[in-house]
Amino acid sequence: MTTSAFWVLAVLAVASGVMVFRFDSMARATFSLLTALLCVGGELIVLGLDYLGIVTVLMMTIEMAIMAVFMIMFMMNPAGLTPMTMVHNKRGAAAVCALSFVLLLVGILLAPWPRRSGRPPVDPTMDLGLSLMGPQMLTMMTLGMALFATIVATVVLSTQRGRYDRYGDRLQDPRPDDPVRGGVGR
Amino acid sequence: MSLELFLIVAAALFCVGLFGALTQQSIVMLMMGLELMLGGVILAAGAAWHYIAPATADGQVLIVVAITAMAVEMAIGFAVVTALFRSREIDMTDMAAELRE
Numbered sequence: 468m469t470t471s472a473f474w475v476l477a478v479l480a481v482a483s484g485v486m487v488f489r490f491d492s493m494a495r496a497t498f499s500l501l502t503a504l505l506c507v508g509g510e511l512i513v514l515g516l517d518y519l520g521i522v523t524v525l526m527m528t529i530e531m532a533i534m535a536v537f538m539i540m541f542m543m544n545p546a547g548l549t550p551m552t553m554v555h556n557k558r559g560a561a562a563v564c565a566l567s568f569v570l571l572l573v574g575i576l577l578a579p580w581p582r583r584s585g586r587p588p589v590d591p592t593m594d595l596g597l598s599l600m601g602p603q604m605l606t607m608m609t610l611g612m613a614l615f616a617t618i619v620a621t622v623v624l625s626t627q628r629g630r631y632d633r634y635g636d637r638l639q640d641p642r643p644d645d646p647v648r649g650g651v652g653r
Numbered sequence: 654m655s656l657e658l659f660l661i662v663a664a665a666l667f668c669v670g671l672f673g674a675l676t677q678q679s680i681v682m683l684m685m686g687l688e689l690m691l692g693g694v695i696l697a698a699g700a701a702w703h704y705i706a707p708a709t710a711d712g713q714v715l716i717v718v719a720i721t722a723m724a725v726e727m728a729i730g731f732a733v734v735t736a737l738f739r740s741r742e743i744d745m746t747d748m749a750a751e752l753r754e
Contacts, residue, residue: 473654477662484669484689488677500685503666507692510659511716514703519716523695526720530688530727537731538681541744553678555747560675564668571664575657585708598710599717606714610721617725624732627739 473513480506488554493538501531518592659700667693678745680737684730688723695719 483503490496504527511520588594599607633643666689673686695716702712737743 470654473658477658480692481662481665481669484666484692487685487689488669488673488682493681496682496685500688503689504692507666507696510662510696511699514659514699515707516699516702516713516716519699519713519720523720526724530724533731534681534685534727537734541679541681541734541738553682553745554676555678557676560672563675564672567671568664568668571668572661575660575664580656581705583704584706587703587707591707591710591713594710595713595717598714603710603714606718610718613725614721617728621728621732624729624736 469513473510476506476509476513479503480510494535497531497535497538500534501527504531515587516591518595656700656704659704660697663693663697663700665693666690666696678747680730680734680744680746680749683746684727687726687730691719691723691726 480503483499483506486499487496487503490499505524508520508523508527511523514520628645630638630643633645634640635644670686670689670691670693673689674683675686677683677686698712698715698719702710702716706712734744737749741748743749
């Protein structure tokens, strides 16, 4: 059962990954990528990582839904009604990727992988939680700061008004010209 | 099943994603290639945890880091695309080449 699940998910993941770059329709490409990433989540569950597998599945579902909206916003052919190609240097990239795959394959098959040490815990999720709240706390704090910086950066990048709009062309205005007043002291 | 099989699938996903990241002209499609590459990294980390060191949670922590990287990459990528499109109506990588200067 587990072996069958592995093979089905593996073949589906790679096939969907390839189809992402073969579909003309941007919506289909997005859902093909979603299928590939859902299969990755399924493989994690096969490996016994239930929590991380479910997190991957939930996150990718939401992420790809947002990506589909952006694809339709920015792409000229979201429904794939007219054939088009938006690629450059296809042969060179294919050669680089084939070479990379062969190198990885050789490394995977020839590397002296260490023997398994220890057994999986009864509850890997609790193990992860204890690790993140204990010895890996610095990692967790760094990830938290990275996510906070992302929130600030995305708001700054996405907002239409920049500092030149707010403070004038030469940034000479003492107070920003904001449509809504507010903030400390204003 | 073995570690090698999982790693081969992960390598295939990574290389397909690399192909997309190298060839696609649309910035959003390029990001899809990067997502696929990170999917390969997640799978490889999960397999390494299961087949090499399941007693420690380091492999799981690596997966958490990779998932966070996926979320951050997508959020910042869309914000950059939005900012580029607002300022110069650019949504293709070739049109944004002047950013190098």
